[in-house]
Amino acid sequence: MKPYRVLLYYYYTPIADAAAFRDEHHRLCLDLNLLGRIIVAPEGLNGTVSGLTADCEAYMNAVKADPRFAAIDFKVDEVEAHTFQKLHVRLKEEIVNSDLPVNPREQTGIHLEPAEFRAMKNDPDVVLVDMRSNYEHTVGRFKGAVTFDMENLRELPDHVGEIAHLKDKKIITYCTGGIKCEKASAYLLSQGFENVYQLHGGIIKYGLEEGGEDFDGQCYVFDNRLAVDVNAINPTVISTCHRCGTPTSRMINCASPACNNHVPLCEACGDTHAGTCTDDCKADPQLRTYDGTGYYSKKPIGYSPGLGYRSMKRSELAK
Structure with a gap:
């Protein structure tokens, strides 16, 4: 059994004071040493976090103890270490950006x-x-x-x-x-x-x-693994290297911060081209150091793990 867990979850339920809930939820994650990305909105909660098994168990129990989230469904995967480098708990208008004129609490498939x-x-x-x-x-x-x-x-x-x-x-x-x-x-x-x-x-x-x-x-995921195997029955590779065309399921973010495209790139081309998807990207003077993973953590302005975006007005939803 691996020592860490990754939790993937969401739940649509009204949150009356989403700003206050964001602060409370952020503190919970800090107390449990979790890292990841969580979105809080008036319509619900959406997140992916990683942490030690005991900490993730405590988190799931704490969330389900809230009657609003009693029926939440956690997808739990075992990993060797944290799959995130930071903790972000953000306040937004929707828990998934869509702008679609629908309410899944009223009608859905x-x-x-x-x-x-x-x-x-x-x-x-x-x-x-x-x-x-x-x-x-x-x-x-x-x-x-x-x-x-x-x-x-x-x-x-x-x-x-x-x-x-x-x-x-x-x-x-x-x-x-x-x-x-x-x-x-x-x-x-x-x-x-x-x-x-x-x-x-x-x-x-x-x-x-x-x-x-x-x-x-492979299935693309929004953490530093980038893509994971899900098929243990009849697996196959369908993507090809963006540079050389050989079959590969290895995903990277382009090392050029001006590009940051998500593309398949084989290990050889990753090394040869410094983790970039084009020669123009490779010439970017702001090129990030390629460490073989193709994952680059964003550097948010005005954010600290302990405080979050305290500079925002509590009544203002983050865009």
């Missing part, structure tokens, strides 16, 4: 548990639709899934026409941990799609509980 999804995904009347960004599904996606060339969920209205001809099908949306699908499936319902489902807990939960069958490639 039918939740499919991983076992139900596995049993249903190969039905000829079913279409799998990936609700993640293009750089995420480039490195991994479900076999036969529809993907959109979008940077974020706010662009979904621009792409929904691409599946308009599938309104008579059973649509199953999926994403990394399930949070995007809460709003994406609700939006599809609002656009006239009638048989809309979503993979509850996302790709990560499916991999943990059902072995990840038919997920090709």
Whole structure:
């Protein structure tokens, strides 16, 4: 058993004083030595954190002790060390940026548990639709899934026409941990799609509980691992090195801070090209030192682990 855990979770529930809750929650994470990224909004909570097993257990118990989050679903993975370098607990308007005119507490797609999804995904009347960004599904996606060339969920209205001809099908949306699908499936319902489902807990939960069958490639994650294996049944590699074209599932952030693109890059090209995706990026005078991982922690201004963004007015939602 590995000594650390990674927790991936979200929950839509009204938070009356989100600013006060953010401060309280930040203190809880500090007390438990957790690192990661957490978003607090009037509509709920969304986070990924890492910590020692006992600290993560204490965190999950503390969150579930709050009646508002009693039904929260934690996806738990074992790791050798922290997968984050800092702790960020931010206050925002939404727990996932979408700008979609929907409320998943009022209407959303039918939740499919991983076992139900596995049993249903190969039905000829079913279409799998990936609700993640293009750089995420480039490195991994479900076999036969529809993907959109979008940077974020706010662009979904621009792409929904691409599946308009599938309104008579059973649509199953999926994403990394399930949070995007809460709003994406609700939006599809609002656009006239009638048989809309979503993979509850996302790709990560499916991999943990059902072995990840038919997920090709790796799953992009938002910590310093960048991409992880989820398929223990019929794994394959679908992405190719951005530089040389050889098959690789190894993801990096370009070492040029002006670029920071997420691209597959094989180990050899990472070393040869200093972790950059183009020669122009390699010539960037602000080039970051490539350490072989391709992960670079942001350097936020005015933020400290102990205080957070105290310079913000407590009543102001962070943008």
